[in-house]
Amino acid sequence: MRILVTGGAGFIGSHVAAAYIEAGHTVFVLDNLSTGNIRNVPPEADLVEGDITDRTLLAALFAEQRFDVVSHHAAQMNIRVSVADPVLDARVNIMGTLELLRQSVAIGVRKFMFSSTGGAVYGEQIKFPADEEHPTNPVSPYGVSKLAGEKYIHYYGREYGLPHFIMRYANVYGPRQNPLGEAGVVAIFSSLLIKGKQVTINGDGRQTRDYIYVADVVAANLAGLATESNMTINVGTGVETDVVTLYEHLRQAGGSDLSPRHGPAKPGEQSRSVISPRRAKELLGWEPRIELEEGLRRTYQSFA
Numbered sequence: 001m002r003i004l005v006t007g008g009a010g011f012i013g014s015h016v017a018a019a020y021i022e023a024g025h026t027v028f029v030l031d032n033l034s035t036g037n038i039r040n041v042p043p044e045a046d047l048v049e050g051d052i053t054d055r056t057l058l059a060a061l062f063a064e065q066r067f068d069v070v071s072h073h074a075a076q077m078n079i080r081v082s083v084a085d086p087v088l089d090a091r092v093n094i095m096g097t098l099e100l101l102r103q104s105v106a107i108g109v110r111k112f113m114f115s116s117t118g119g120a121v122y123g124e125q126i127k128f129p130a131d132e133e134h135p136t137n138p139v140s141p142y143g144v145s146k147l148a149g150e151k152y153i154h155y156y157g158r159e160y161g162l163p164h165f166i167m168r169y170a171n172v173y174g175p176r177q178n179p180l181g182e183a184g185v186v187a188i189f190s191s192l193l194i195k196g197k198q199v200t201i202n203g204d205g206r207q208t209r210d211y212i213y214v215a216d217v218v219a220a221n222l223a224g225l226a227t228e229s230n231m232t233i234n235v236g237t238g239v240e241t242d243v244v245t246l247y248e249h250l251r252q253a254g255g256s257d258l259s260p261r262h263g264p265a266k267p268g269e270q271s272r273s274v275i276s277p278r279r280a281k282e283l284l285g286w287e288p289r290i291e292l293e294e295g296l297r298r299t300y301q302s303f304a
Protein backbone atom coordinates (compact mmCIF):
# COMPACT_ATOMS: atom_id res chain seq x y z
CA MET A 1 0.00 0.00 0.00
CA ARG A 2 0.97 3.63 -0.44
CA ILE A 3 1.04 5.19 3.02
CA LEU A 4 1.50 8.82 4.00
CA VAL A 5 3.01 9.15 7.49
CA THR A 6 2.64 12.71 8.73
CA GLY A 7 5.17 13.50 11.45
CA GLY A 8 7.38 10.67 10.19
CA ALA A 9 10.54 12.57 11.17
CA GLY A 10 9.39 12.56 14.78
CA PHE A 11 9.70 9.98 17.52
CA ILE A 12 6.68 7.69 17.06
CA GLY A 13 6.04 8.44 13.37
CA SER A 14 9.57 7.44 12.38
CA HIS A 15 9.27 4.05 14.13
CA VAL A 16 5.88 3.48 12.50
CA ALA A 17 7.21 4.48 9.07
CA ALA A 18 10.11 2.03 9.41
CA ALA A 19 7.72 -0.79 10.36
CA TYR A 20 5.47 -0.10 7.34
CA ILE A 21 8.52 -0.22 5.06
CA GLU A 22 9.65 -3.44 6.69
CA ALA A 23 6.17 -4.87 5.99
CA GLY A 24 6.62 -4.06 2.28
CA HIS A 25 4.60 -0.83 1.97
CA THR A 26 5.61 2.33 0.10
CA VAL A 27 6.00 5.16 2.59
CA PHE A 28 5.92 8.92 2.16
CA VAL A 29 6.74 11.17 5.10
CA LEU A 30 5.27 14.66 5.41
CA ASP A 31 6.99 16.68 8.13
CA ASN A 32 7.92 20.32 8.69
CA LEU A 33 10.87 19.27 10.89
CA SER A 34 9.70 21.57 13.70
CA THR A 35 10.43 18.97 16.39
CA GLY A 36 11.38 16.10 14.10
CA ASN A 37 14.75 15.38 12.60
CA ILE A 38 15.64 14.38 9.07
CA ARG A 39 17.94 11.67 10.52
CA ASN A 40 14.90 9.84 11.92
CA VAL A 41 13.30 9.39 8.49
CA PRO A 42 13.92 5.87 7.15
CA PRO A 43 16.12 6.15 4.02
CA GLU A 44 13.61 4.15 1.96
CA ALA A 45 10.82 6.69 2.63
CA ASP A 46 10.15 9.70 0.39
CA LEU A 47 10.40 12.82 2.55
CA VAL A 48 8.22 15.80 1.71
CA GLU A 49 9.26 18.76 3.81
CA GLY A 50 6.13 20.77 4.45
CA ASP A 51 3.32 21.69 6.77
CA ILE A 52 0.04 19.81 7.29
CA THR A 53 -1.78 23.14 7.30
CA ASP A 54 -0.55 24.01 3.78
CA ARG A 55 -3.63 23.40 1.64
CA THR A 56 -1.91 23.97 -1.71
CA LEU A 57 0.90 21.58 -0.92
CA LEU A 58 -1.51 18.91 0.37
CA ALA A 59 -3.81 19.16 -2.65
CA ALA A 60 -0.92 18.64 -5.07
CA LEU A 61 0.67 15.87 -2.98
CA PHE A 62 -2.54 13.88 -2.54
CA ALA A 63 -3.57 14.28 -6.20
CA GLU A 64 -0.16 13.13 -7.38
CA GLN A 65 0.54 10.29 -4.94
CA ARG A 66 -2.96 8.80 -4.47
CA PHE A 67 -2.27 7.42 -0.98
CA ASP A 68 -4.19 4.35 0.19
CA VAL A 69 -3.66 5.15 3.86
CA VAL A 70 -2.92 8.28 5.88
CA SER A 71 -1.17 7.61 9.20
CA HIS A 72 -1.43 10.94 10.97
CA HIS A 73 1.25 11.56 13.58
CA ALA A 74 2.21 15.21 13.00
CA ALA A 75 1.10 17.39 15.87
CA GLN A 76 1.88 20.19 18.24
CA MET A 77 2.42 17.77 21.13
CA ASN A 78 3.81 19.97 23.89
CA ILE A 79 1.16 20.47 26.59
CA ARG A 80 2.87 23.60 27.96
CA VAL A 81 2.98 25.21 24.49
CA SER A 82 -0.73 24.45 24.13
CA VAL A 83 -1.41 26.29 27.40
CA ALA A 84 0.76 29.26 26.41
CA ASP A 85 -0.64 29.46 22.85
CA PRO A 86 -3.88 27.52 22.37
CA VAL A 87 -4.37 29.13 18.95
CA LEU A 88 -1.07 27.75 17.64
CA ASP A 89 -1.97 24.35 19.07
CA ALA A 90 -5.42 24.41 17.43
CA ARG A 91 -3.97 25.56 14.11
CA VAL A 92 -1.78 22.47 13.85
CA ASN A 93 -3.87 19.87 15.67
CA ILE A 94 -7.36 20.88 14.54
CA MET A 95 -6.89 22.76 11.26
CA GLY A 96 -4.03 20.51 10.10
CA THR A 97 -6.06 17.38 10.80
CA LEU A 98 -9.04 18.88 8.97
CA GLU A 99 -6.93 19.70 5.91
CA LEU A 100 -5.71 16.09 5.82
CA LEU A 101 -9.26 14.77 6.18
CA ARG A 102 -10.50 16.91 3.28
CA GLN A 103 -7.74 15.68 1.01
CA SER A 104 -8.23 12.08 2.13
CA VAL A 105 -11.88 12.20 1.14
CA ALA A 106 -11.05 13.95 -2.14
CA ILE A 107 -8.87 11.06 -3.34
CA GLY A 108 -10.78 8.23 -1.63
CA VAL A 109 -8.18 7.20 0.98
CA ARG A 110 -9.01 3.71 2.29
CA LYS A 111 -8.07 4.37 5.90
CA PHE A 112 -7.29 7.38 8.06
CA MET A 113 -5.24 6.46 11.13
CA PHE A 114 -4.96 8.95 13.97
CA SER A 115 -2.65 9.24 16.99
CA SER A 116 -4.76 10.58 19.79
CA THR A 117 -3.88 10.63 23.46
CA GLY A 118 -5.28 8.64 26.34
CA GLY A 119 -3.07 10.68 28.65
CA ALA A 120 -4.83 13.94 27.74
CA VAL A 121 -8.36 13.33 26.35
CA TYR A 122 -9.79 11.76 29.52
CA GLY A 123 -8.57 14.54 31.83
CA GLU A 124 -8.69 13.88 35.60
CA GLN A 125 -9.86 10.28 35.69
CA ILE A 126 -12.72 9.00 37.77
CA LYS A 127 -12.01 5.34 36.93
CA PHE A 128 -8.66 3.54 36.92
CA PRO A 129 -7.69 2.36 34.39
CA ALA A 130 -9.85 4.40 31.98
CA ASP A 131 -11.55 2.43 29.23
CA GLU A 132 -12.65 4.05 25.98
CA GLU A 133 -16.10 4.87 27.41
CA HIS A 134 -14.58 6.99 30.18
CA PRO A 135 -15.81 10.63 30.06
CA THR A 136 -13.54 12.90 28.05
CA ASN A 137 -12.87 16.15 29.91
CA PRO A 138 -9.43 17.33 28.79
CA VAL A 139 -7.67 19.75 31.12
CA SER A 140 -5.28 21.20 28.51
CA PRO A 141 -5.79 22.86 25.12
CA TYR A 142 -3.70 19.98 23.69
CA GLY A 143 -6.22 17.45 25.03
CA VAL A 144 -9.07 19.54 23.60
CA SER A 145 -7.45 19.79 20.16
CA LYS A 146 -6.70 16.05 19.97
CA LEU A 147 -10.28 15.26 21.00
CA ALA A 148 -11.53 17.68 18.34
CA GLY A 149 -9.42 15.72 15.82
CA GLU A 150 -11.22 12.53 16.87
CA LYS A 151 -14.63 14.21 16.53
CA TYR A 152 -13.83 15.49 13.04
CA ILE A 153 -12.69 12.01 12.04
CA HIS A 154 -16.04 10.62 13.22
CA TYR A 155 -17.79 13.33 11.24
CA TYR A 156 -15.86 12.46 8.07
CA GLY A 157 -16.62 8.79 8.72
CA ARG A 158 -20.36 9.45 9.00
CA GLU A 159 -20.70 12.00 6.22
CA TYR A 160 -18.21 10.70 3.67
CA GLY A 161 -17.69 7.06 4.69
CA LEU A 162 -13.98 7.64 5.44
CA PRO A 163 -12.69 4.47 7.19
CA HIS A 164 -10.75 5.28 10.32
CA PHE A 165 -8.71 3.89 13.15
CA ILE A 166 -8.10 6.06 16.22
CA MET A 167 -5.43 5.17 18.76
CA ARG A 168 -5.34 6.86 22.16
CA TYR A 169 -1.74 6.44 23.17
CA ALA A 170 -0.62 6.36 26.80
CA ASN A 171 2.76 7.96 27.63
CA VAL A 172 5.06 6.65 24.92
CA TYR A 173 8.77 6.22 25.58
CA GLY A 174 11.67 4.72 23.66
CA PRO A 175 14.68 5.54 21.49
CA ARG A 176 14.46 8.99 19.75
CA GLN A 177 11.78 10.18 22.13
CA ASN A 178 11.29 13.88 22.51
CA PRO A 179 11.92 15.35 26.01
CA LEU A 180 8.94 17.67 25.44
CA GLY A 181 6.42 14.87 24.85
CA GLU A 182 3.99 13.16 27.21
CA ALA A 183 6.62 10.73 28.52
CA GLY A 184 9.40 13.34 28.29
CA VAL A 185 10.49 12.56 31.84
CA VAL A 186 12.15 9.33 30.60
CA ALA A 187 14.36 11.27 28.17
CA ILE A 188 15.12 13.99 30.72
CA PHE A 189 16.07 11.59 33.52
CA SER A 190 18.12 9.39 31.16
CA SER A 191 20.12 12.34 29.79
CA LEU A 192 20.89 13.64 33.29
CA LEU A 193 21.86 10.22 34.67
CA ILE A 194 24.16 9.63 31.70
CA LYS A 195 25.95 12.89 32.50
CA GLY A 196 26.15 11.89 36.18
CA LYS A 197 23.89 14.80 37.17
CA GLN A 198 21.27 14.77 39.89
CA VAL A 199 17.62 14.53 38.83
CA THR A 200 14.91 16.80 40.24
CA ILE A 201 11.51 15.21 40.74
CA ASN A 202 8.54 17.61 40.79
CA GLY A 203 6.67 17.34 44.09
CA ASP A 204 6.58 14.03 45.94
CA GLY A 205 6.93 12.02 42.69
CA ARG A 206 3.80 9.99 43.46
CA GLN A 207 2.00 11.27 40.34
CA THR A 208 1.37 8.29 38.04
CA ARG A 209 1.35 7.67 34.30
CA ASP A 210 0.91 4.69 32.00
CA TYR A 211 4.24 4.22 30.20
CA ILE A 212 4.21 2.22 26.97
CA TYR A 213 7.23 1.26 24.92
CA VAL A 214 7.29 2.53 21.33
CA ALA A 215 7.59 -0.98 19.79
CA ASP A 216 4.22 -1.85 21.33
CA VAL A 217 2.75 1.32 19.81
CA VAL A 218 4.17 0.31 16.42
CA ALA A 219 2.52 -3.11 16.79
CA ALA A 220 -0.83 -1.39 17.44
CA ASN A 221 -0.38 0.65 14.25
CA LEU A 222 0.31 -2.52 12.25
CA ALA A 223 -2.77 -4.18 13.76
CA GLY A 224 -4.79 -1.11 12.78
CA LEU A 225 -3.55 -1.29 9.22
CA ALA A 226 -4.73 -4.90 8.98
CA THR A 227 -8.26 -4.46 10.36
CA GLU A 228 -11.27 -3.60 8.21
CA SER A 229 -13.25 -2.12 11.11
CA ASN A 230 -13.52 1.46 12.25
CA MET A 231 -12.51 1.74 15.87
CA THR A 232 -11.14 3.84 18.71
CA ILE A 233 -8.77 2.00 21.01
CA ASN A 234 -6.54 2.77 23.94
CA VAL A 235 -2.90 1.89 23.37
CA GLY A 236 -1.60 1.60 26.90
CA THR A 237 -0.58 -0.99 29.45
CA GLY A 238 -3.17 -0.58 32.23
CA VAL A 239 -0.23 -0.32 34.64
CA GLU A 240 0.22 2.81 36.71
CA THR A 241 3.80 3.82 37.51
CA ASP A 242 4.83 6.75 39.67
CA VAL A 243 7.80 9.01 38.95
CA VAL A 244 9.84 7.75 41.91
CA THR A 245 9.58 4.15 40.62
CA LEU A 246 10.38 5.26 37.07
CA TYR A 247 13.50 7.04 38.33
CA GLU A 248 14.54 3.93 40.27
CA HIS A 249 14.33 1.75 37.13
CA LEU A 250 16.39 4.24 35.11
CA ARG A 251 18.94 4.63 37.90
CA GLN A 252 19.42 0.86 37.95
CA ALA A 253 19.60 0.71 34.13
CA GLY A 254 22.45 3.22 34.29
CA GLY A 255 24.16 1.63 37.29
CA SER A 256 24.01 4.97 39.11
CA ASP A 257 23.77 5.45 42.87
CA LEU A 258 22.59 9.10 42.72
CA SER A 259 19.47 9.95 44.74
CA PRO A 260 16.97 12.37 43.25
CA ARG A 261 16.17 15.75 44.73
CA HIS A 262 12.52 16.86 45.11
CA GLY A 263 11.45 20.28 43.78
CA PRO A 264 8.12 22.09 43.99
CA ALA A 265 5.07 20.33 42.51
CA LYS A 266 3.98 21.57 39.05
CA PRO A 267 0.67 23.42 39.46
CA GLY A 268 -2.22 21.89 37.51
CA GLU A 269 -0.40 18.63 36.80
CA GLN A 270 -2.70 15.59 36.45
CA SER A 271 -2.21 13.33 39.48
CA ARG A 272 -3.02 9.93 37.99
CA SER A 273 -3.37 8.61 34.45
CA VAL A 274 -3.70 5.01 33.31
CA ILE A 275 -5.67 3.49 30.44
CA SER A 276 -7.05 0.02 29.83
CA PRO A 277 -5.77 -2.01 26.86
CA ARG A 278 -8.68 -4.46 27.10
CA ARG A 279 -10.64 -3.39 24.01
CA ALA A 280 -7.59 -3.60 21.74
CA LYS A 281 -6.93 -7.11 23.00
CA GLU A 282 -10.52 -8.21 22.44
CA LEU A 283 -10.90 -6.65 18.99
CA LEU A 284 -7.41 -6.96 17.55
CA GLY A 285 -5.50 -9.43 19.70
CA TRP A 286 -3.05 -6.59 20.43
CA GLU A 287 -1.51 -6.28 23.86
CA PRO A 288 1.64 -4.64 25.19
CA ARG A 289 4.59 -7.02 25.32
CA ILE A 290 7.58 -5.05 26.59
CA GLU A 291 7.85 -4.82 30.39
CA LEU A 292 8.69 -1.41 31.81
CA GLU A 293 12.14 -2.40 33.14
CA GLU A 294 13.14 -3.84 29.78
CA GLY A 295 11.78 -0.88 27.80
CA LEU A 296 13.52 1.61 30.07
CA ARG A 297 16.78 -0.31 29.82
CA ARG A 298 16.63 -0.19 26.01
CA THR A 299 15.71 3.50 26.08
CA TYR A 300 18.49 4.41 28.49
CA GLN A 301 21.03 2.56 26.33
CA SER A 302 19.81 4.40 23.21
CA PHE A 303 20.54 7.72 24.91
CA ALA A 304 23.94 6.63 26.26
Ligand SMILES: NC(=O)c1ccc[n+]([C@@H]2O[C@H](COP(=O)([O-])OP(=O)(O)OC[C@H]3O[C@@H](n4cnc5c(N)ncnc54)[C@H](O)[C@@H]3O)[C@@H](O)[C@H]2O)c1
Pocket: 006, 007, 008, 009, 010, 011, 012, 013, 030, 031, 032, 033, 034, 035, 036, 037, 050, 051, 052, 053, 072, 073, 074, 075, 076, 077, 092, 096, 115, 116, 117, 118, 119, 168, 169, 170, 171, 172, 173, 178, 181, 182, 183
Ligand atom coordinates in the same frame (compact mmCIF):
# COMPACT_ATOMS: atom_id res chain seq x y z
N1 LIG B 1 4.86 10.82 22.84
C1 LIG B 1 3.76 10.52 23.52
O1 LIG B 1 3.83 10.08 24.67
C2 LIG B 1 2.40 10.66 22.87
C3 LIG B 1 1.28 10.31 23.63
C4 LIG B 1 0.02 10.42 23.06
C5 LIG B 1 -0.12 10.85 21.76
N2 LIG B 1 0.99 11.20 21.04
C6 LIG B 1 0.78 11.66 19.66
O2 LIG B 1 1.63 10.93 18.81
C7 LIG B 1 2.04 11.75 17.71
C8 LIG B 1 3.55 11.73 17.57
O3 LIG B 1 4.14 12.28 18.75
P1 LIG B 1 5.70 12.20 19.05
O4 LIG B 1 5.85 11.98 20.50
O5 LIG B 1 6.34 11.28 18.08
O6 LIG B 1 6.10 13.71 18.77
P2 LIG B 1 7.29 14.32 17.85
O7 LIG B 1 7.33 15.79 18.15
O8 LIG B 1 8.53 13.54 18.00
O9 LIG B 1 6.71 14.10 16.39
C9 LIG B 1 5.80 14.99 15.78
C10 LIG B 1 6.31 15.26 14.37
O10 LIG B 1 5.36 16.10 13.70
C11 LIG B 1 6.10 17.12 13.02
N3 LIG B 1 5.20 18.29 12.91
C12 LIG B 1 4.78 19.08 13.90
N4 LIG B 1 3.97 20.04 13.41
C13 LIG B 1 3.88 19.82 12.07
C14 LIG B 1 3.20 20.48 11.02
N5 LIG B 1 2.44 21.56 11.24
N6 LIG B 1 3.33 20.00 9.76
C15 LIG B 1 4.12 18.91 9.52
N7 LIG B 1 4.79 18.26 10.47
C16 LIG B 1 4.67 18.71 11.74
C17 LIG B 1 7.32 17.39 13.86
O11 LIG B 1 8.40 17.97 13.14
C18 LIG B 1 7.66 15.98 14.34
O12 LIG B 1 8.52 15.32 13.43
C19 LIG B 1 1.45 13.13 17.97
O13 LIG B 1 0.25 13.23 17.23
C20 LIG B 1 1.14 13.12 19.46
O14 LIG B 1 0.06 13.97 19.77
C21 LIG B 1 2.25 11.12 21.56
